[in-house]
Amino acid sequence: MLLVVAALIAAACGSTTAGPTLVPTSGAAGDAPATQRPAGGGTADDTTATSLAPARPPATSAEAVTLVPATTTSPPTTLPGRVWPELATEVAGVVITPSGVVAPFLGPDGDRALVTTPCATQAVVPIAATIAAAHIVIDPGHGGVEPGAVGPSGVREADVNLIISRKVRDRLVAEGATVVMTRDADYRITLATRAEIAQSLGAGAFVSIHHNAAPDGPWPGPGAETYYQIASGDSKRLAGLIWEEALARFQKFDADWVADTDAGTKYRPSSDGGDYYGVLRRTAGVPGVLTELAFLSNPSEEALLQTEEFQDAEADAITAAILRFFFSDDPGAGFVEPYPRVEPAGSGGGRQGCVDPEFG
Numbered sequence: 001m002l003l004v005v006a007a008l009i010a011a012a013c014g015s016t017t018a019g020p021t022l023v024p025t026s027g028a029a030g031d032a033p034a035t036q037r038p039a040g041g042g043t044a045d046d047t048t049a050t051s052l053a054p055a056r057p058p059a060t061s062a063e064a065v066t067l068v069p070a071t072t073t074s075p076p077t078t079l080p081g082r083v084w085p086e087l088a089t090e091v092a093g094v095v096i097t098p099s100g101v102v103a104p105f106l107g108p109d110g111d112r113a114l115v116t117t118p119c120a121t122q123a124v125v126p127i128a129a130t131i132a133a134a135h136i137v138i139d140p141g142h143g144g145v146e147p148g149a150v151g152p153s154g155v156r157e158a159d160v161n162l163i164i165s166r167k168v169r170d171r172l173v174a175e176g177a178t179v180v181m182t183r184d185a186d187y188r189i190t191l192a193t194r195a196e197i198a199q200s201l202g203a204g205a206f207v208s209i210h211h212n213a214a215p216d217g218p219w220p221g222p223g224a225e226t227y228y229q230i231a232s233g234d235s236k237r238l239a240g241l242i243w244e245e246a247l248a249r250f251q252k253f254d255a256d257w258v259a260d261t262d263a264g265t266k267y268r269p270s271s272d273g274g275d276y277y278g279v280l281r282r283t284a285g286v287p288g289v290l291t292e293l294a295f296l297s298n299p300s301e302e303a304l305l306q307t308e309e310f311q312d313a314e315a316d317a318i319t320a321a322i323l324r325f326f327f328s329d330d331p332g333a334g335f336v337e338p339y340p341r342v343e344p345a346g347s348g349g350g351r352q353g354c355v356d357p358e359f360g
Helices: 002-013 157-174 191-200 233-250 299-305 308-327
Strands: 094-096 102-109 112-116 122-125 129-131 136-140 179-181 205-212 225-228 264-266 288-295
Touching (some): 094 112, 102 122, 136 191, 205 308, 225 233, 233 264, 233 308, 299 308
Parallel strands (some): 136 205
Antiparallel strands (some): 094 129
């Protein structure tokens, strides 16, 4: 039954295998190059308070922090007895429109549906499929006129995020999970709608996939980062599992790695002590993680991110971590105390200037 649901999603949203081609681009007008994007990736939103002050100067060498914790767990090769939790089926959580747009369901309107749109307004839209609930929501960060980081050769973060997200989705569906992506095409979507999709589906996990920019400097290995919700132990464990799996798989790649000196599994507080990143703050109640597993602003890592081998390694890491989150008690690893930041995250994620895609 789960595979039938997945097939409906795929039919509504288009091919599950074809992804955007990573063609260098100059970006939309007004977009800053990756080297100018503040560190930390992702976005806050237009209601986010500033991060805790003061900022400490970045260290100049990797010796300033221990990257690998004293003890880590070894990723298991098998997860026996895998039975996914039963999902609610009574009420639609989201609508899939004929054009493949995913929208939180608010109520029926004849043979159509009242929904929250990607731009966080309300509209009546045609229905191609409905989904009541999901085990996992995968969120490809940025999209449309919000490209995220832009690599030195012009590769857009939004495109990389979508490629990796599709690969993760397909792997998890093959494992029997019901998975919904917040977007399956290149259009803008607000942080509010991303979070509402996860909440409407009662997801057991929410993973927002991003790629980083503006590191502190060179690093002896992969500078992967995952961010968790401050008040959620489940979020922290999932973030630690993703970091652990990513480090294990990235070690085989030869790159001129870069990182922030507090690379690892961490959190970012706002001035009031809550979660700084809007996509984590708004998904409270659903274990949410924001991933920044490679630096698109680094030419060496940008080149890796354009290869299928590295894309598959990243997707395999996120998939394996999610499976361990659901079917093991493994604690994860890589937990570090972040240094204070005052630099804002990348702009975007709010409603201002947002234009909804076609619903079909």
